[in-house]
Amino acid sequence: MPEIILTTLNARHIHASLGLRYLYANLGDLQSRAAIREFTIDPWPIDIAERLLAERPRIIGLGVYIWNAERSRELVALLKQVSPETLIVLGGPEVSHEWQDQPIVAQADYLITGQGDLAFARLCERLLRGERPAQKVIEAPPPPLESLQLPYAYYTEQDIAQRLIYVEASRGCPFKCEFCLSALDRSARPFARDSFMQALEQLHQRGVRHFKFVDRTFNLNPQRSVALLEFFLERLDERLFLHFEVIPDHLPQRLRDTLRRFPAGSLQLEIGIQSFNPEVQGIINRKQDNGQSRANLWWLRTETRAHLHADLIIGLPGEDLQSFAHGFDQLVALAPHEIQVGVLKRLKGSPIIRHSEPYRMRYNPAAPYNVLSTDRIDFPTMQRLNRFARYWEMIANSGRFRQTLPLLLGEQPFERFMRFSDWLFDTTGQVHRIALKRLFALLHDALTGPLSVPAAPATQALEADFSRSGIKGRPAFLPRQSGRVGEAAEARDRRSARQARHH
Structure with a gap:
């Protein structure tokens, strides 16, 4: 049985923790005494505790994130109640900042803040020798990337067959957008090219075809970006699918020429717009050329076959409803395949906290710490926008209503979808679990009622979408x-x- 268990609670089974595999890869001689055990947030913490303790580990290393914070707190409380002699070591972004008043930290034995790739192994060596370091909180500086063992060999065959495979060509971010924890980074640091490419080749030979890159700024260095894309173009088949997060205003010609060569269904680009308001961008220290971003997004939409996923954030300091609506309408006009409408979250440690009082930012005290109101958007309006975001995901981003969506949005996308959102909530009182067949009927009622779409085109569009739905x-x-x-x-x-x- 393993003496060290590395564990976390993933949001869904399809996710595989890259962080746990980095810790495992860098355990050195302790690796043979360790094991990875992943769960999701769905099981009861008491059942997870039972499964972990059944292996009688001496050390449990737990990764804590915003999506599993509450479940992790319950799990640690149970573990220490049932087996107080089992040593609990915490790590992860949720406990790396503002940890002083967190109950989960008080209950655990040790906490490693920052990037614990190497620090975890050093702590385990001491603990397994019977030492008990007096320092409970260990600050781990970013390790030299050349000193790390890469983790990709520790994706199992089951992972490859059933789960997303996360990879990173670099760590860090040179930008200082204050809503993001990457604002604390000094720069972006690339992994050594030869060893990383060799790891990609091994994953590809093992059958991986879906690669999700977690780099914050994939196109920061176009030369490296093009080299990666060329690697995959040489291995292109009908199953290959790549996901990258890109900077919207940085798309040099050589990168454009390479992106053009990918066929439909093989490439997804996540493009963080967040806000088109220059004043808001200045407040949050986001450097973005809006004109170039719009031009690049339109070029990607019209000149490549990449699937485009663009992000906007509700509730940024200095942004009112009218400003957000204007940005939303601009983004809809650029026609990305998906628009992720997210509500601002106050991530622990992110510099956005400095705006709390000047802009009267009020946040949910519980995870995910979403903004509840600002000086520009009151609580009832923020609730309306939350519903707007949920219904947008349900209807626009689902891909089920391709014929109907243009009728729904018309010439004023934000105003009309907000009107629909208000009507849908007034009619159903629900933001989740609306049966799909019922949703079609509700859309018909909304289109032909408050949105004043003639019955014939509304029915025709909905019938076409319904026939594709499989209902x-x-x-x-x-x-x-x-x-x-x-x-x-x-x-x-x-x-x-x-x-x-x-x-």
Whole structure:
């Protein structure tokens, strides 16, 4: 049985923790005495505690993140109650800053703040020798990247078959956007090119075809970016899929020429716009050429076959409803395939905290620490925007309503979708778990009602989307068919509904 267990609670099973694998890869001689055990946030903490303690580890290293903070706190409390002799070592961004008043830190034995790739191994060596360092909180500076063992060999065959494979060509970020923890970095540091490319080649030979790069600034160094893209173009097949996060205003010609060569379905680019308001960008120390960003996004949309995922943030200091709406409408006009509408979160340690009082930023005291109100957006309006974001994900980003969405947005995308969002919540009182068949009917009611779309085009668009959805039965918004053909169709619909309920 392992003496050291490395564990975390992932948001979903499809995620595989890159951080745990870095810790495991750099344990040195202790690696044979350690194991990785991953869970999700869904099981009860008491069941996770039972499974961890069944292996009788001497040390449990737990990665704590914003999405698992509360579950992790419950887990540590249970572990120390049942097995106080088991040593708990915490790490991760959620406990690397503002840890002094966190109950989970008080309950644990040790905390490593920062990048613990090497510091965790050194602590475990001492603990397994029977030493008990007096210093509970260990500050780990960023390690020299050339000193790290890469973790990619420790993705299992099951990981490769069933989960996302995360990789990083660099660490850090040179930009200082204050809503992001990367604002604390001094620069972006690349991994050694030869060893990283060799690791990618080994993953590819093992069957990995979906690579999700976690680099904050993939296109910061175009020469390195092009080399990576060329590596994958040489190995291109119908299964390859790459995800990169890119800077919106930095797209030199050589990089453009390379991006053009990727076929549809092989490349996804995440493009952080966050805000188009220059005053807001200045407040949060975000350097972004908006004109160049718009031009680059439009070029990517029209000249490449990459899937474009663009981000906007609700609730930034200095941004009011009108400013956000204007930015949203600009982004819709540029036609990225997805627009991620996110509500600002106050990540522990991020410099955004300095704006709390000047802009009366009020945050949820519990994870995920989302902004509740500002001096420009009051709490009821922020709640409306939260619903807007949720419904946008449900309808626009789902890809299910390609024909219907243009009718829904019209010439005033933000105003019309906000009107729809308000109506949908007033009608249903729900922001989750709206059955898809019911959602089609609700969209028909909204389009032909408060949004004043003529019935014929609304019905035609919804029927086209419904036929692509794979839903059994006849949509409620279509008129009843007459005669024997209609009776037979309705009978089939009733049978389908009974079968669906039965299953």
